Amino acid sequence: GDSVTQMEGPVTLSEEAFLTINCTYTATGYPSLFWYVQYPGEGLQLLLKATKADDKGSNKGFEATYRKETTSFHLEKGSVQVSDSAVYFCALSDRAAGNKLTFGGGTRVLVKP
């Protein structure tokens, strides 16, 4: 079946540091890829997405590129803020069942001032 693997946290950074969270996937079909963010005490919010190879999703300074050859969708941000402290989830959906998401285990990010 489909699966998503992302780096374990917690990741602790200083403000204005560069953030990378690795995400790789296995899928039987041609999936769409997502990054969701969960702020403390809240539900998940869609951060960005990419639906085909070489697509770059971006939002709020975060970027991720759909790399089919390496089955990866790494999340990056050039200069993090304290407000970026959250748990980040990589996820995929298969086109045959696009309303169902398969999630990675989540990566907690803590940004210190």
Place this chain on the structure above:
Amino acid sequence: NAGVTQTPKFQVLKTGQSMTLQCAQDMNHEYMSWYRQDPGMGLRLIHYSVGAGITDQGEVPNGYNVSRSTTEDFPLRLLSAAPSQTSVYFCASSYPTGPGTYEQYFGPGTRLTVT
């Protein structure tokens, strides 16, 4: 729009008790889903629905029942709670944004503890 709402926010049950987690959405989305979130495991799909009257099992359906009598509501029932069902439960609704691609909106979650 209120989006996706869930009640209650917190619940403590004793083993063997039953309860229903409520989920409602006001966006007229056909698709709704229930996930559970456990530490280090991300979210796992319990049940989902592609429209009123139509439900199906996800990855971890055992111990849970669902029904979908209206587009707006998608309750999750625990018939006989077990400690293994201690988790945070998220409801989501979604709509198609392109071929095979959906945008999902999540509720704020229900934290359930079974003692």
